[in-house]
Amino acid sequence: xxxxxxxxxxxxxxxxxxxxxxxxxxxxxxxxxxxxxxxxxxxxxxxxxxxxxxxxxxxxxxxxxxxxxxxxxxxxxxxxxxxxxxxxxxxxxxxxxxxxxxxxxxxxxxx
Amino acid sequence: xxxxxxxxxxxxxxxxxxxxxxxxxxxxxxxxxxxxxxxxxxxxxxxxxxxxxxxxxxxxxxxxxxxxxxxxxxxxxxxxxxxxxxxxxxxxxxxxxxxxxxxxxxxxxxx
DNA sequence: GGCATTACTACCAATTTGTAGAACAAATCA
DNA sequence: TGATTTGTTCTACAAATTGGTAGTAATGCC
Numbered sequence: 001x002x003x004x005x006x007x008x009x010x011x012x013x014x015x016x017x018x019x020x021x022x023x024x025x026x027x028x029x030x031x032x033x034x035x036x037x038x039x040x041x042x043x044x045x046x047x048x049x050x051x052x053x054x055x056x057x058x059x060x061x062x063x064x065x066x067x068x069x070x071x072x073x074x075x076x077x078x079x080x081x082x083x084x085x086x087x088x089x090x091x092x093x094x095x096x097x098x099x100x101x102x103x104x105x106x107x108x109x110x111x
Numbered sequence: 112x113x114x115x116x117x118x119x120x121x122x123x124x125x126x127x128x129x130x131x132x133x134x135x136x137x138x139x140x141x142x143x144x145x146x147x148x149x150x151x152x153x154x155x156x157x158x159x160x161x162x163x164x165x166x167x168x169x170x171x172x173x174x175x176x177x178x179x180x181x182x183x184x185x186x187x188x189x190x191x192x193x194x195x196x197x198x199x200x201x202x203x204x205x206x207x208x209x210x211x212x213x214x215x216x217x218x219x220x221x222x
Numbered sequence: 223g224g225c226a227t228t229a230c231t232a233c234c235a236a237t238t239t240g241t242a243g244a245a246c247a248a249a250t251c252a
Numbered sequence: 253t254g255a256t257t258t259g260t261t262c263t264a265c266a267a268a269t270t271g272g273t274a275g276t277a278a279t280g281c282c
Contacts, residue, residue: 044232075228186260
């Protein structure tokens, strides 16, 4: 069996969680995804993915206290686990590896 | 219509073709993939992918003359099309976008 | 209380992706 | 000629990932 390789949406989602830190809950992640990728992922697609990432041990979640704002119900906050961080480093290495040796015009600047 | 997003193997394959240039034919691509990714893709997986990429118009192929070496039968050589190059640039932008804002600690040695 | 808003769950459908591996083809070598 | 090497084609499938819909829950506002 392969080394549990991440799907495209899984990687994007994991990165969104890493980026959003304390603000990493479902709908915020969904907004981040939309902004980054230019497309809307359905609510179902997102939560399915988050759940799968948690099942794989790359994320954990906890429910927050409700907030005193309109619609401020409890949010499910996600955090990277150690394995999640490792998976990202692994993904990074993989990206660097497959892009290596590709000429400037086609090469990404991951700065 | 979204610009037919590339699968993981499709992207890796496309990059291998870009890198190998004149030496981009089936089995050489397969060796490159193995070296880059650390895993062996089956012959079927590779040619299926190459065929898909050609169907999508991202690659073209032509058969070479046989070579005067042992087992030197005609090879099917692949080249990037304009659309293929564009797809790579698109993939590059996408990668840059999803990785943007991710702190150094998660992206250790990025070439 | 009733409504709009924000958020998550459950369940299911469908597409995409990757796989195996045998068969076929053509070349040199002995 | 027959063995060996390199290379491609085919087919049919298995599994993983992604996408969608509808429903439920909690909150403040009026």
